[in-house]
Amino acid sequence: MGVVTLPKQDRSRVTRQRLLESAVACLAAHGWAGSTVSVVAEYAGVSRGAAQHHFPTREDLFTAAVEYVAEERSTALGALRPQGRAEAVEALVDLYTGPLFRAALHLWVAASNEPQLGGRVTELEARVGRETHRIAVELLGADESVPGVREVVQGLLDMARGLGLANLLTDDRVRRERVVCEWGVLVDRVLG
Template sequence: MGAVTTADRVPKQDRSRATRQRLLAAAVACLAEHGWAGSTVSAVAERAGVSRGAAQHHFPTREDLFTAAVEYVAEERSLALRALFPEGTTAADRPAVVTALVDLYTGPLFRAALHLWVAASNEEQLRGRVTELEARVGRETHRIAVDLLTADERRPGVRETVQGLLDMARGLGLANLLTDDTVRRARVVDQWAALMEETLG
């Protein structure tokens, strides 16, 4: 065991972080494509080009790997959402914000999260973890939505209006699971964005 210099240590940490991120990305893709039943640590390690041992070093259990993966991508997605409006927003940006919020629930991340969510409804080992994860991700998404919509939650009905929008967004994500629902979704979102103005003012 020779002395480890700072120069040695940094690249090793970088490599470890890169491996971790490759595993997380592979786990989300695996969940989205094969569902929970087809998602194992081995399958993800192979997809990421990482040994099973290295994968287990980062994530001791299957539950650790997949909940971390959904959380990681949810965080990335939140950053990307805020990055869409680098100067912040005004009430005039609301239609664009509503569209961006709804877009969070189409695509592979929502599909991956949905698989985890549905599996957790029957699997005791997953249930507690996923419940807690969803609460955390849900709170963060609500916070971003309130912020970007410049919604004043002290006004009556505002909090429930924003919550209902996010519930609708999740429902629209479900409707897009088996078929391309883009055209219908745009019309529904336009109408509901207009209705929201009544409360948001």
């Protein structure tokens, strides 16, 4: 039996996917300064030339990686069927406490100091923020026509981001679980 080879288009798609996943892993593990195209290519097991074929600049690679993360996150959130608002609150907080958030955070910090990256990340973050808010409203069964509900949902997302930031330096799981539990009760009471 011979070796099965993928058509060129499929190989290209697989290579691109590996580069995006590797970029996220590198950014989460090494930050912006330690995440070069060469490092990402090595992680992905492809040549630097192959990486640059897909992503001509470092900024192209990392903004595409964060966009990829956002799409994956939206897909995962959209597939959730939480059993009640407390579980929805937990799922939303989980978005901000994992390696994907860590990677995005490194990109945000870099964007604050890299003019060529700043505009792209700001635009991407605005789109991701709107999509995350929309999904949160759906998961929580929130009616934003009721005064104050939009602010409660946004407050929940802001709180989740803050917990994600706290989690960067220390394993904040025990405190976070208590906070998330209380927020689940509060959100259910306000939206109920």
